Amino acid sequence: MKVSNVPFNGTKDQEAKLLEVIAKYKGQKGALMPIMQEAQEIYGYLPYQVQKIISDETGIPIEKIYGVATFYAQFSMSPKGKYVVSVCLGTACYVKGAGKLLEEVEKQLGIGDGECTADGKFSIDVCRCVGACGLAPVMIVGGDVYGKLTPDMVEGILAKYE
Amino acid sequence: MKTLQEIKDIQAAKHGQIDIRFNPDTAEEAVKTYVLVCGGTGCTSNHAAEIIEELNKLIDGAAKRDEIQIIQTGCQGLCAKGPILVVHPGNVFYQEVRPDMVDRIFDEHILGGKPVEEYFMIEEGADGKDIPYVESAFYNDQLRMALRNCGKIDPEDIDEYIARDGYQALGKALTEMTPDDVIQVVTDSGLRGRGGGGFPTGRKWAFASGDRGKVQKYVACNADEGDPGAFMDRSILEGDPHSILEAMAIAGYAIGANQGYIYVRAEYPIAVDRLEIALKQAREYGMLGKGIFGTDFDFDVDLRLGAGAFVCGEETALMTSIEGNRGEPRPRPPFPAVKGLFGAPTVLNNVETYANIPQIILNGAEWFNQYGTETSKGTKVFALGGKINNTGLVEVPMGTTLRQVVEEIGGGVPGGKKFKAAQTGGPSGGCIPASSYDVPIDYESLGKIGSMMGSGGMIVLDEDNCMVDIAKFYLGFTVSESCGKCTPCRIGTKRMLEILEKISAGRGELEDLEKLDELAHYIKANSLCGLGQTAPNPILSTLEHFREEYEAHIVEKRCPAGVCKALLNYTIDAELCKGCTKCARNCPANAIKGEVKQPHVIDAAACIKCGACMDNCAFGAISRK
Ligand SMILES: Cc1cc2nc3c(=O)[nH]c(=O)nc-3n(C[C@H](O)[C@H](O)[C@H](O)COP(=O)(O)O)c2cc1C
Ligand code: SF4
């Protein structure tokens, strides 16, 4: 898991929302994961400071929260770029050349999987089957799905988000 | 809260709107014109939403607006040709619909009654003649039981589900059957788990059925669908979510549980949305909640979102994850039927397993077990992908051969390439080679040839796929997904991956194959959970069926499929080279030398095998071997 050194700048607003979420799940069995999922939605990621709030409010030890955060691929401790570039490496995409596609994206952006560009614009996230295997190989940029791709199309697609 | 009679009344009232979509040839005259647009994940990613928006805009201004209904369905199956739009009456299929085609379809067909033949979905038959989609093998060779409603009803409207006998199986179970009767019917049907293991569902329920009403129990649904490249369960949840809720309530009645959990991947936003809508509607109708159908049976269902860990598909890990922990498996026994979720007896079934339950209760065990083979009853849904023409969702009776699925329903391998193998069972499964093309698809036959039924992913590989590379792909997956709890899996899979990497880098030795074999068997025997126990399968099955390909990598330092980069050699044919210098200008490694109008040469030592030169040569002078 990559831990970022970008300074935390959560707002009071975000904190109020998080406290609301925690209150909603009070007393429920197995509530930690849903709380963390909603917290990540509020902040975009789960830095130590957010984990600490969850721990303080629920009484769940911080070690346990950290353990859960590092176990699941969905939780991220570093912030994402403005546009997340998800390259599907599911089997259907892989056998149709998704590996080469990822190489090209990494080359174009100068970053690797799980990293964010210095200007905060793009980050790369490898994912497994987005369910559009009919369009393989597939890549998602900022929520827009692109299918039947070849590496030479990457540059033009990324340019749309400049 | 609705009574069983009220449910039947809704069904009767809806009949005229539904029948035309299921029985286009025999249905009475349609009440309206129905326009079905696929809203599964595949088509949604492919601008289906814009098509619906466009239709809605057009319909707003149309005179006959009350006679037309636009319905966003779940996956209709033929994802490769999406987005799909179907018009009833007439059962007319349009494929690869673009927003700019909607105008004509709307004016000429929907309003004018005259189908736009130019846009018809057709398939080229064996004799070269066009066959309409509805008569094609893709459509006709399937048997849709678990997918019976997918792509044909509005998954966000409980009444449409009710029109298809929805919630009547629950009504029948609660009012006419004892819990033991229910278990007996499921047992007699021969239904086995569709999540991969193939355990008899009725037996599982029976194990958890003791002490009804005395202890807390749970029913859970495994919608984690971890196999990367599979989307069967997602499609059922997106296309027919109520069938799962109904089945879980039936399971709850059978074992004496009043709470259910669906563990669904957070990466499935459409499925989660539709489930939430379905839950709300089911509660409003009293199909979930207290005193269902006026009996004293209470049952409700909650969603839990998985957070992207393959191992959480394993049953004990799934339960630890629902409890809010790191999803690490724990030893069995105790089995979940004895000690499952929060320590209580729990029944966990796969989505597709549940999807079969309501029909079994309504139609009886004999109806179900007339389909399939001696030991594998009913049907199986597959997500067909990879090098295949009709990528999509298919459902066939057990016992159908692999050849039928790939060649007939799947439309064969594109581009005139040769079928090399089909991979089933994902990271836990294996490759079925062309020599076993006629193997019947059932639990036992697939196991015998070193693959497995799995949960339904089926990836077709052609001559351009390297089997060492495929094994490496799956091992890379299991290494990153191993939870790390036990050593054979955590370290053993890593060692196997390293050996594979060595082989594909051209540094392999023949004894590596023995080492792989030995490690594989050790890991299988000593891992705690199914992930580790099955992780070596992709290697074992490719070693068994494609050993000569491994040997070519090791002995001849050659990748026959031309995939493993380190083993490729780019050369320029001096006869064909015109000396245009284009390759040299495009080479990122400056590995190409030559004067203008003179044949160029590649310096093999400097070449990084990127392939740029070959892509750029206009004269086909560069080859890869
Ligand atoms: C590593 C691993 C991953 C699994 N992933 C899934 C899955 O994604 N979906 C599923 O239904 N079953 C999965 N299973 C099987 C489950 O453990 C369990 O057997 C199944 O959900 C039981 O339901 P069934 O009897 O209806 O098949 C997985 C098993 C293992 C060992
Ligand atoms: S076999 Fe692998 S995934 Fe399963 S418990 Fe052991 S380390 Fe974890």
Ligand code: SF4
């Ligand atoms: S394959 Fe790439 S590195 Fe090698 S010669 Fe061609 S362009 Fe240059």
Ligand code: FES
């Ligand atoms: S494997 Fe990429 S969308 Fe399914």
